[in-house]
Amino acid sequence: MVDLMGLDRAASIDDLRRMARRRIPRFAFDLVDGGAESERNLRRNSEAFEEVTLTPRYMVDVSKIDTRATVLGQNFDAPFGMAPIGMLNAFWPDADLTLARLCKRENIPYVASSAASTTLEELAEAADGNGWFQLYVSGDPKVTEGLVARAEAADYKVMMVTADVPAAGKRDRDIRNQLAVPFRITPEVLLQLALHPRWSLETLCHGKPNIANYADLLKAATSYADVQKTLITPGFTWEDLQRLRDRWKGRLLVKGILHPQDAVQCADMGCDGIVVSNHGGRQVAFGPPTIEALPAIAEAVQGRMAIIVDSGVRRGVDLLRAKALGADFALAGRALAYGVGAGGRAGANRAMEILKLELVRALGQLGVPDFEAVGPSQLTARAPGF
Ligand SMILES: Cc1cc2nc3c(=O)[nH]c(=O)nc-3n(C[C@H](O)[C@H](O)[C@H](O)COP(=O)(O)O)c2cc1C
Incomplete structure (x- = not known):
């Protein structure tokens, strides 16, 4: 097929990010691209991956x-899945379904966010057995139970409870862009829409993106604070997690773990795994990059449950770095999202292709033909004192 968008010239996920930035209005691009406050964590996440050296x-x-x-008794064709991303259709129309279908085709997991712009039922159908469901615990127990029951009815086998949002992250770019609920058309927004006609037209055709699972509840929301109260609660504690563990019959993961003792507590409570994650640097700027938090967690967990890592995966070799430092599996968030932003379905395919080609090449270069055989012995040995 003729590559009118120039996707074949994208050599890396960073190239796709640059292409997406050109196609998407600034307020929508920043919504996905941005991080908390100074964005130190966002930057450090991928830098810290780069600093892990493996010796061929x-x-x-x-x-x-x-x-x-x-992972979790499921066999996948690659050691990573799509991380849950809320409101992704604001980045590019139909992004959710595009990625769910891609994950099915590639036989990797797709994690449907509670805050997705497509309902969990539609995403379960599109991911067709490869879907996992991510739960935000609401301040209203009825809302939480409603989502859990729907996820069960939609036949999700894995539920991932997100723990790292006791308060919404402060994202300075969103404040500067005056992102508000309800969405306001300012002169700057109008200018951005005019400068990105393809996005504007496609968004118009697909309808204004919303948070589909809560669409009815959020109709009455007049402020961002209302939205947050429906979605998350500062009152979420270990007791709530225990109730969810008892309630959910499938596999249960806890996402957003950074402290070894929290990881051990998850294992003690019978969780099937954790996602070592700092939410892609969107929650705080002061925490550790996840790849740096991983070794102590792996050491503390001692193989008692699955360890998945995310935040900062931008290259195929990052999956080997994560495995060498103790993870079983990884999730990529923005890496695949940038692909959709750069070129819709074709862009998502290109992002997937880049990550897979990089992964295969890195395994060959490292001298380990089988991903599952990657381990600590691939890490570069340091001379004492370094
Ligand atoms: C725009 C955006 C929205 C997100 N929404 C959610 C969400 O709804 N639930 C959740 O658990 N994590 C959410 N995350 C965090 C991702 O699941 C994941 O932890 C993060 O993107 C990983 O970092 P990476 O983007 O560097 O790969 C979101 C991330 C982004 C970028």
């Missing part, structure tokens, strides 16, 4: 590369 071994037969990985 040569003269190993790498003519056949196997990227398959198993």
